[in-house]
Amino acid sequence: xxxxxxxxxxxxxxxxxxxxxxxxxxxxxxxxxxxxxxxxxxxxxxxxxxxxxxxxxxxxxxxxxxxxxxxxxxxxxxxxxxxxxxxxxxxxxxxxxxxxxxxxxxxxxxxxxxxxxxxxx
Numbered sequence: 001x002x003x004x005x006x007x008x009x010x011x012x013x014x015x016x017x018x019x020x021x022x023x024x025x026x027x028x029x030x031x032x033x034x035x036x037x038x039x040x041x042x043x044x045x046x047x048x049x050x051x052x053x054x055x056x057x058x059x060x061x062x063x064x065x066x067x068x069x070x071x072x073x074x075x076x077x078x079x080x081x082x083x084x085x086x087x088x089x090x091x092x093x094x095x096x097x098x099x100x101x102x103x104x105x106x107x108x109x110x111x112x113x114x115x116x117x118x119x120x121x
Contacts, residue, residue: 007046012063015111017053023088023110024051027079043067055111064114066104072096072119076105079117 014020021039025031029041029048037053049065069075076096084107085091094106104118 007048009040009049010063010065011050011052012065012109012113013052013054013056013060013111015055015060017051019088019110020051023084023091026082026084026087060112063112064116066116066118068118068120070119072103072105072117075117079107 017037021031024041029043032040032042034040034050039051040048041051042048047067073096076093079093085093088110090108090110090112092106092108096103096105102118102120104116107115107117109115
């Protein structure tokens with residue numbers, strides 16, 4: 001059987017749902033509210049994720065999402081311009097790390113979800 005996939009979406013939780021919603025809106029995602037405790041955030045038509053008003057420490061502490069971008073240096077500069085660590089407690093933005101497969105930097109969201117922003121060789 002062949003499946004025709006149209007998108008894939010992760011579910012992530014939030015320690016403080018309103019703070020996380022604001023963070024992702026500031027980061028440039030487009031929010032569609034689905035209910036009082038869940039939204040879907042889009043970066044394009046087929047790239048999105050669900051944010052839930054749910055927090056389980058072990059789940060959040062082990063959640064990671066990789067987002068491939070077209071220009072890692074530009075993307076990092078734009079994120080630095082947003083001053084997210086000053087606005088949201090717990091948010092951290094790393095420097096770019098080079099690896100055998102490409103380059104990446106990391107962003108911890110307000111709940112602790114680890115985002116990998118990367119560019120393949």
